[in-house]
Amino acid sequence: MYWAQIYILPKNVLQEITKVCRAFLWSDLAYSSKPSNVAWHNTCSSKQTGGLGFRDVMLWNTASMGKYVWALTTKQDNVWVKWVTSVYLKNGEWWGYQPVKQARLQTTAKLAKIGISTSASCLICGQGDEIHDHLFFRCTYSNMCLVEMKKWMGLQCGNKLQYIFRDISHSRRSKFRKQVVFAAVVALVYLIWRCRNTSYWERTVPTVSSTISSMKQVVKSIIQAVLPKNVSRSDSQWFLAL
Ligand SMILES: [Zn+2]
Numbered sequence: 001m002y003w004a005q006i007y008i009l010p011k012n013v014l015q016e017i018t019k020v021c022r023a024f025l026w027s028d029l030a031y032s033s034k035p036s037n038v039a040w041h042n043t044c045s046s047k048q049t050g051g052l053g054f055r056d057v058m059l060w061n062t063a064s065m066g067k068y069v070w071a072l073t074t075k076q077d078n079v080w081v082k083w084v085t086s087v088y089l090k091n092g093e094w095w096g097y098q099p100v101k102q103a104r105l106q107t108t109a110k111l112a113k114i115g116i117s118t119s120a121s122c123l124i125c126g127q128g129d130e131i132h133d134h135l136f137f138r139c140t141y142s143n144m145c146l147v148e149m150k151k152w153m154g155l156q157c158g159n160k161l162q163y164i165f166r167d168i169s170h171s172r173r174s175k176f177r178k179q180v181v182f183a184a185v186v187a188l189v190y191l192i193w194r195c196r197n198t199s200y201w202e203r204t205v206p207t208v209s210s211t212i213s214s215m216k217q218v219v220k221s222i223i224q225a226v227l228p229k230n231v232s233r234s235d236s237q238w239f240l241a242l
Helices: 011-027 057-073 079-087 108-113 132-138 140-153 161-170 175-201 208-226 233-240
Strands: none
Touching (some): 057 079, 132 140, 132 161, 132 175, 140 175, 140 208, 161 175, 175 233
């Protein structure tokens, strides 16, 4: 409950909390598959309107954020407000705030710029500055990995990370297949970043085929562990054949 007052929690976490509350109300247990006697949103309405006045955790979580907005817009005199106003809002108004999209990885090009690293070149291929667009996926090495990953997933999309995500979400795949493809992209990004780090620290870079087989292994084991029950037969057959 403490975290719900300072962060917007993931929807499934809030749904799980609601499930536990509901099970406890109707069967004295933390988990129960017994159907409820009254719809949960009715239980959450006030006693005057026939409910029990329980808190709707999702609404409560969102509403809890309101107090921060209030603190910012009324310019309350505290350190947190001063910090957010000067660092994020740059003394502007809350309502006009646009979050800055930051590229957070400490690439060598970035480290060279601030004088930490002596070279800005890509640690994997040595060609081109190691900036995000190079690593994902203009770099010869990462591009070869991407080509293999696309073949594996039967994917046709752009070569830039943001286009890849956009194209996957717009594609005509089932929700499950999209999740698998997303997992493959994320695993590949992670493994390429790892290659870049082993190149820096251990002076070795795995072969493309070894990176690809690690990616396949990671994706299969992760998806297998969280495999939803409602996956269609054709989707599960497709997954098992991967
Ligand atoms: Zn490179």
